[in-house]
Amino acid sequence: MKVRLLLALAILVAIPLTNVTLGRSPRPQSGSLTLSGEWIVKSQPINGQTVSRRGNTLGFPDRDMVFAQDGDLRTGMVLREDVGPEVRPLGVWRVEGNNLSSAFELWCPDPSTPCGSVMMRGTFSDQNTISGTMAVYFEVEDDTTPTGLDTWVFSFNGTRK
Amino acid sequence: MSIPGMPRKLALISTVFAVGCLSSGMPAVLGKGLALVGKWQVTVTMPVSPGSGQKNSQTLILNVSPMDSGSLNGRLTITDQSNRTVSGVWRQVGKMISITYEPVCDESQGVPCATLILLGRVKGGGTIVKGQVVVEWDRPDSSNPSLYATDNGKFSGQPLD
Helix, strand or coil, X not given: CHHHHXXXXXXXXXXXXXXXXXXXXXXXXXXXXXXXEEEEEEEEEECCECCCCCCCCCCCCCEEXXXXXXXXXXXXXXXXXXXXXXXXXXXXXXXXXXXXXXXXXXXXXXXXXXXXXXXXEEEEEECCEEEEEEEEEEXXXXXXXXXXXXXXXXXXXXXXX | CCCCCXXXXXXXXXXXXXXXXXXXXXXXXXXXXXXXXXXXXXXXEEECCCCCCCEEEEEEEEEECCCCCCCCCEEEEEECCCCCXXXXXXXXXXXXXXXXXXXXXXXXXXXXXXXXXXXXXXXXCCCXXXXXXXEEEEEECCCCCCCEEEEEEEEEEEECC
C-alpha cells in the first residue's frame, strides 16, 4: 500500500518536472486563449506568390487588428489608417483550443475592382503570439479552384500590442 | 433649375422616378446597402462534413444592421435553429452582397468547425436574397488553394420585416 502511494506521488512530481527539464512551455489551456485585444499582424507570401492566379492581391501591409467579445458576439476590425482614417474592414472570430479562426469582409470603395472576403486560420504559440495563413476569396471566377472563386493565400504572424 | 451636364427632360424624369420610389415605399435596392438592412429568414444548404455528398439545410434569422456612416462594411447577427446567436459582417458592392460569419462550432459531432461566406444578390426589389455559400472547414488540405478543405453550398431567403 505504501509503495503504491509513493509511486503515485513520484508520478505526480515527475510530470511537471519533465515539462520543465524538456524546456516546453505549458500548453495553453483551452478557454484561456482569446483574440480579444489589439494585434499587429505582419504577412508574408507563401512560395513567392504575391498575387492570385487571376492577378489579384492585397499586398503585404502590417495590419493593426482589434478584436472584442461581448458574450457570444465576437467582432473584429482592421485599422487601416495607412489607407485612410475611416478605412476599417470588419470581421468576426472564434477560438477552439489553440486554434483561431477569423473572417473579414474587404473594404471596396471602387465597384470596378474585385472585392472579396478573407479567412484567417492559425494557432496561438502563447497568449500574445499567433501565426497561420489567410485565404482571400476574390469575387472573380476561377474554375480551377473548388469554390470557383479566385483564391490567394499568404502567411501571417501576429503579436499582441 | 437644371442640373449641370444633364438635359432638363432627363433631370425631370429622374426626379419623378425618385419621388415615386420614395412615396411608394419601394426599397432603394441600388442604394448603399439599404437592400439588405433588416431581418431576413435565410436557409443555408451545405455538405454536412468536408467533401460529403450528404447535405444539410439550416434556417437562420439574420438581423442586418445599417453600416456606420462612412463605412463600407456592416454588422449583423445570425441566430440558428437552436437559438444560438453569433456575429457576422456584410458588405454590398453594386448588386452583389457578401455575408461572412463563424457558425457556432460543435466539434462533439465529429465534424470540423467552419467559416461561411454567403455570396449573392438581393433580387425582386428587395424580396429575395440568394446565392452561393463558400464553406472553409477547419481541416488543413495542402491540395486546396485555400490550404484548408472547402465546399460549396447555396442559400436563399426572404425579409421578415
